[in-house]
Amino acid sequence: xxxxxxxxxxxxxxxxxxxxxxxxxxxxxxxxxxxxxxxxxxxxxxxxxxxxxxxxxxxxxxxxxxxxxxxxxxxxxxxxxxxxxxxxxxxxxxxxxxxxxxxxxxxxxxxxxxxxxxxxxxxxxxxxxxxxxxxxxxxxxxxxxxxxxxxxxxxxxxxxxxxxxxxxxxxxxxxxxxxxxxxxxxxxxxxxxxxxxxxxxxxxxxxxxxxxxxxxxxxxxxxxxxxxxxxxxxxxxxxxxxxxxxxxxxxxxxxxxxxxxxxxxxxxxxxxxxxxxxxxxxxxxxxxxxxxxxxxxxxxxx
Numbered sequence: 001x002x003x004x005x006x007x008x009x010x011x012x013x014x015x016x017x018x019x020x021x022x023x024x025x026x027x028x029x030x031x032x033x034x035x036x037x038x039x040x041x042x043x044x045x046x047x048x049x050x051x052x053x054x055x056x057x058x059x060x061x062x063x064x065x066x067x068x069x070x071x072x073x074x075x076x077x078x079x080x081x082x083x084x085x086x087x088x089x090x091x092x093x094x095x096x097x098x099x100x101x102x103x104x105x106x107x108x109x110x111x112x113x114x115x116x117x118x119x120x121x122x123x124x125x126x127x128x129x130x131x132x133x134x135x136x137x138x139x140x141x142x143x144x145x146x147x148x149x150x151x152x153x154x155x156x157x158x159x160x161x162x163x164x165x166x167x168x169x170x171x172x173x174x175x176x177x178x179x180x181x182x183x184x185x186x187x188x189x190x191x192x193x194x195x196x197x198x199x200x201x202x203x204x205x206x207x208x209x210x211x212x213x214x215x216x217x218x219x220x221x222x223x224x225x226x227x228x229x230x231x232x233x234x235x236x237x238x239x240x241x242x243x244x245x246x247x248x249x250x251x252x253x254x255x256x257x258x259x260x261x262x263x264x265x266x267x268x269x270x271x272x273x274x275x276x277x278x279x280x281x282x283x284x285x286x287x288x289x290x291x292x293x294x295x296x297x298x299x300x301x302x
């Protein structure tokens with residue numbers, strides 16, 4: 001697989017941004033399956049999203065993603081969005097617009113990447129799981145499938161474990177929190193920048209349960225949904241409430257849970273399941289023999 005680090009200027013954000021892009025190659029070397037891509041057609045694409053503490057490189061550093069993708073007719077695009085919660089921020093920048101509109105436009109202009117709905121997928125972990133689900137529910141006409149791995153699927157439920165969010169807007173209380181609990185203060189600032197306040201968040205398009213209900217009532221075609229979570233994950237309750245809402249609204253989805261906390265061992269397994277679930281072609285043979293056989297078959301087809 002070709003790995004390309006792309007720096008580009010974002011008109012939406014007004015700054016230079018970065019994304020990692022994985023593309024298939026005709027011959028991928030020893031021990032890797034041959035690509036099924038002809039090099040001429042536009043590639044299906046997975047927008048793979050990072051968590052709040054991470055960046056565009058994290059999937060490559062914490063998993064064997066490059067190897068997992070090898071042999072598939074698929075591009076993977078991994079943009080950096082910092083701690084934005086993939087949102088058009090209340091007090092900041094339009095990261096959702098950047099991700100949903102500008103990143104696909106830039107990726108398709110630079111590379112042979114499809115813009116068709118049936119070729120477009122999103123997935124992510126933690127904050128990125130929230131972001132992937134938000135993409136799919138905000139723009140269901142653009143995404144064929146979205147997957148959340150340990151995602152924050154009910155931000156309201158999650159806020160119950162963070163009572164300090166009630167302090168937003170009280171400058172004296174915020175300053176006291178900054179001095180006494182810097183980590184909690186950072187989380188408060190993130191929520192304030194991204195969503196404004198709890199009252200402003202509740203029922204908005206950032207509230208996935210509310211957004212889901214509106215989309216179902218509108219009668220639009222939703223993407224295929226995949227949810228996975230570790231049973232001991234602190235975000236497990238937010239996944240349960242989101243599943244209950246899906247069941248209540250009779251929305252089909254695929255679900256997987258397993259023993260595990262909020263950790264890369266869980267996400268390393270989850271991303272392989274997601275890749276296998278996506279409707280893209282895959283070449284099975286690996287190793288020198290498999291590569292030579294695949295090349296021979298391609299030559300015969302020519």
